[in-house]
Amino acid sequence: MNRRHLLTACAAAGLLASASLAQAQEKFRIGLILPMSGPFASTGKQIEAAARLYMAQHGDTVGGKKVELIVKDDTSAPDVTKRIAQELVVNEKVQVLAGFGLTPLALATAPIATQSKTPLVVMAAATSSITEASPFIIRTSFTLPQAAVAMGDWAPKNGIKTAVTLVSDYGPGIDAEKYFKDRMEFNGAKILDTLRVPMRNPDFAPFLQKVRDLKPDAVYVFVPSGIGAPLMKQFAERGLDKAGIRLIGTGDITDDDILNGMGDVALGVVTSHHYSASHNSALNKKFVEAFQKANGGLRPNFMAVGGYDGMRVIYEAAKATKGGSGQALLDAMKGQIFESPRGPMFIDAQTRDVVHNIYIRKVEKVGGQLFNQEFATLKDVKDPGKTK
Ligand code: PHB
Numbered sequence: 001m002n003r004r005h006l007l008t009a010c011a012a013a014g015l016l017a018s019a020s021l022a023q024a025q026e027k028f029r030i031g032l033i034l035p036m037s038g039p040f041a042s043t044g045k046q047i048e049a050a051a052r053l054y055m056a057q058h059g060d061t062v063g064g065k066k067v068e069l070i071v072k073d074d075t076s077a078p079d080v081t082k083r084i085a086q087e088l089v090v091n092e093k094v095q096v097l098a099g100f101g102l103t104p105l106a107l108a109t110a111p112i113a114t115q116s117k118t119p120l121v122v123m124a125a126a127t128s129s130i131t132e133a134s135p136f137i138i139r140t141s142f143t144l145p146q147a148a149v150a151m152g153d154w155a156p157k158n159g160i161k162t163a164v165t166l167v168s169d170y171g172p173g174i175d176a177e178k179y180f181k182d183r184m185e186f187n188g189a190k191i192l193d194t195l196r197v198p199m200r201n202p203d204f205a206p207f208l209q210k211v212r213d214l215k216p217d218a219v220y221v222f223v224p225s226g227i228g229a230p231l232m233k234q235f236a237e238r239g240l241d242k243a244g245i246r247l248i249g250t251g252d253i254t255d256d257d258i259l260n261g262m263g264d265v266a267l268g269v270v271t272s273h274h275y276s277a278s279h280n281s282a283l284n285k286k287f288v289e290a291f292q293k294a295n296g297g298l299r300p301n302f303m304a305v306g307g308y309d310g311m312r313v314i315y316e317a318a319k320a321t322k323g324g325s326g327q328a329l330l331d332a333m334k335g336q337i338f339e340s341p342r343g344p345m346f347i348d349a350q351t352r353d354v355v356h357n358i359y360i361r362k363v364e365k366v367g368g369q370l371f372n373q374e375f376a377t378l379k380d381v382k383d384p385g386k387t388k
Contacts, residue, residue, distance in 0.1 A: 028065035028095055028323045030314060031088035033081055033109075034124075035101040036073035039200065042226045042257050043101040044073065047123050047307035049295050051098075054311035057290070062315050063323035070094065076101060078108035085109045089116045095325040096121060096314050101303075102224065103127040103171035110134035119317075119330040123310040124225075124303050127171030128385025131353045138333045138352045140313055140345075141306035142274045143383040144175035144222065147250040150272040150358040150378050151220065152183025155248060158270075160217040162190045163248075166207055167222040169196035176222035176250055179384060192216050199224070204231050208238045211245065221249035225303055228253040229262055236265040251275070251372060254363055256301035259370050266370055269363045274356050275302040275342040276372040287341040302342075309340045313347060344380070351386045 032051060034044035048071055060067045070092055074081040081100070088094045089112060097113060098121040100106040106125040110133035113120035122130055122139040131137050155163065165180060167173030173196060181191045192214045195207045202223070211219045219240065223231055235247055247253075251273025254266060277288055277299050287308065291300040300308075317332035318324070324332070335349040345356040358381045361372035 026065045026323065027068045028062055028318055029068045029070060029092055030096045030098055031085065031092065031094035032069055032071045032099045033074050033084050033088070033097065033105075034071065034099040035076035035105075036071075038076050040076045040101050040224065040226050042301075043124050043303045044099075046257060046298075046301055046304040047099060047101070049291065049298065050300065050304040050307035051311050053291055053294055054308050054315070056294070058311075058315060063318040063321060065318070065323035067318075074101075074105060076105065078104045081105040082108040082112060085112045089118055094118065095318075095323075095329060098310055098314065099123055099307075100125045103130060106130050106137070107133050107171075110137060113137060117326045119326075119333060121310045121314060121333070123306040125172075126175075128175050128383055129171070131351060131386075135352075136330055138313065138330070138347060139354050140310040140347070142302070142354060142356070143385060144172045144250065145179040145384040146274070146356075146358055146381045147272045148176045148179035148222075149183050149384050150360065150381070151248060151250070152180045153187065154270075154272065154360050154376070155218060155220075156184060156187040156189040160189065160246065160248070162192055162216040163218045163220050164193045164195060164211045164214050164216045165191060165220045166195045166197065166204075166211065168199045168202065168224055170199045172224065173199070173222050175385065176220075180220050197223075202227065202230075204234045205238065208234055208240060212238055212240055212243055215243070216245060218246040218248045221247065221253050223253055225252050225255045225257065225301065228255050229258050232262045232265050232269075241265070246270075251302060251361065254361075254372050256299050256372065257303070259363065259372065260299065262370065266363045267365065270360065271372065272358055272360050273302060273372070274358055275305045276359065276361055276374055277301070278366065278371040278373060279342060279359075280374070281339075281341070281343065283339055284341040300341075305341050309338075309342075309345065312336075312338060312340075348382065351383065353383045353386060355380055355382050357381065
């Protein structure tokens with residue numbers, strides 16, 4: 001090889017080396033936007049912990065790229081969520097937007113996903129219509145109609161012929177009210193009244209008094225994760241349990257994050273939901289153990305599972321597309337089937353929404369701690385809000 005050839009070869013080798021260096025440094029960025037402060041901070045804490053656990057277990061390189069998780073606090077204010085999402089897309093060039101602790105936060109951000117063609121993975125929010133707000137939205141949490149219809153079937157078969165609904169006055173509460181009421185009435189039961197409480201800082205007392213006066217067999221409740229404890233306390237203080245009124249609802253009111261601190265007043269509460277920390281599977285036992293070990297004993301709730309499964313969907317799509325983005329990444333998220341700590345689940349390719357089992361559970365003491373003990377299973381429940 002003469003000198004000129006040698007130089008050319010060296011230059012080519014240098015180019016190759018710098019290309020592969022650039023590749024090694026290429027990032028796969030996930031923008032995780034969560035309420036990390038305020039009344040819904042527990043949702044942010046649970047989801048961030050679950051996302052970090054997933055990364056610790058599955059490595060921080062996927063599809064040949066280094067995963068960078070960018071966590072931002074939106075303080076549960078929709079305009080803040082939207083602004084952060086815009087900054088993450090434009091400045092940080094994230095391939096995925098994820099998180100979304102409340103319905104209004106997901107809805108406010110949907111146009112950003114559509115305009116920038118960025119897949120948006122909803123890990124928490126649960127109003128049925130969210131997935132229809134953008135063709136770039138995928139959901140790994142759950143929907144309220146899934147849970148509400150299951151209870152509307154179970155309750156009348158178990159001695160509940162009259163009920164009053166008591167829900168937070170926004171998307172998921174209105175979904176829970178509508179689908180529970182319709183199903184109860186379809187099954188021949190009566191809804192005596194439909195009560196809505198403010199979503200933030202609710203004072204349940206006057207509503208619970210109203211329920212007491214109406215004397216239904218049960219009160220059916222939805223409040224978002226994080227604020228179920230005062231409801232439970234006031235239910236007992238108002239003497240509704242002593243008046244023979246049963247408390248039923250979605251699993252949000254017996255949230256695993258705070259259930260153990262609610263005390264014996266929670267015993268016997270029946271709820272329908274997609275996840276319990278005591279779900280009996282090898283995978284869930286492993287998940288709960290690892291989560292608690294990494295988080296000072298904190299028990300994972302359904303928010304954590306939505307976050308953990310969301311990371312699974314993102315990782316597998318990144319693998320399939322070699323760290324891709326946009327439509328290709330979205331398409332690789334659709335139709336994923338896998339075992340979650342909640343049980344079997346899949347992402348319906350048509351609706352981009354989660355399909356999973358709904359369990360009927362009762363709060364019981366197990367080894368001195370309160371758990372939602374699953375005792376009946378409805379398999380592969382699609383969102384009833386999508387079949388119309
Ligand atoms: C929601 O805002 O969609 C939401 C939040 C917390 C829940 C369920 C739904 O527990």
